[in-house]
Amino acid sequence: MAYELYYWDGLQGRGEFVRLALEEAQADYVDVARGEKSAGLGIGAMISELDSRSGAYPPFAPPFLKDGDLLIPQTANILFYLGPKLSLAPRDEGLRYVANGLQMTIVDLVAEVHDTHHPIASGLYYEDQKHEAKARAADFLAHRMPKFLGYFERVLAQNPSGAQHMVGDALTYVDLSIFQIVEGLRYAFPKATNHLAERYPHVCALHDAVAVRPNIAAYLASPRRLPFNETGIFRHYPELDHATR
Structure with a gap:
C-alpha cells in the first residue's frame, strides 16, 4: 500500500521534509490534500481524516502519515519511522x-x-x-x-x-x-x-x-515540488x- 501524506496544499511547509525523504527513496506515496476530490482526496479528505480520529489519538495538526492502519504525526516522528523503512537512517x-x-x-x-x-x-x-x-x-x-x-x-x-x-x-x-x-x-x-x-x-x-x-534533482524539476x-x-x-x- 502507498504511504499517505497529509499536509496542506499550496505550500511546502513542514510536509516538505517528509516529501524529500519519500522522493529520494522513490517510495510509493499519495499527497492526499493535493489530490482530486473525485478520487476521494483533497483538503476535505484530510479534514475528514482528522475528524474521524477524535477518539483514537488524533494528530494535533498536519503533517501526519498513514501507513496502513498506523498513523504517525509530527515531522521528526514521521521521519524517525520512515528512515529505516526507506534506507535513510543509520543501521546502528x-x-x-x-x-x-x-x-x-x-x-x-x-x-x-x-x-x-x-x-x-x-x-x-x-x-x-x-x-x-x-x-x-x-x-x-x-x-x-x-x-x-x-x-x-x-x-x-x-x-x-x-x-x-x-x-x-x-x-x-x-x-x-x-x-x-x-x-x-x-x-x-x-x-x-x-x-x-x-x-x-x-x-x-x-x-x-x-x-x-538523481531522484532529488528530478523531484525539484517536477511539478510535485511546490515553489x-x-x-x-x-x-x-x-x-x-x-x-x-
Missing part, C-alpha cells in the same frame, strides 16, 4: 537516536524561522505584526541563524566518518532536511545568506551534494532581510 540503533535528535533541532530552527514573520500570533496577519517581525528577524539573523548553522557545521566537521553526511557514512533523512533548510533560508533571506558558503562550507557542500542526487511562497514557513519579505557580518 544508537546513531538513529542521534539522527532523531538532529532532526528535532531542525524542527526548533523551523519554528524560529516561522516566528520571524509571525512573532506575536499565528492567527494574525503578517501586516498586523510587521514592526515586531522586523525586530525578531534582526535578532534571528544576527544570533539565532548563526547559532543553528554553526552547530550543524560543527556536527559535520566532527563526524568520525567524514563531513559528507550529518550522521554516519551514508545519506540519511537529516541530510535531506539540511538541504531544505539551506534552500528555505536562501529564499527568505537572500541578502543575509549571500556568503553562506564561506561561513558554513560543510553545510553548503552537503546542500549541493543533495541537490544533484516557496508567502503562505509557507520560509517567506521572503524584503524589509526583514539584510546583510549580516
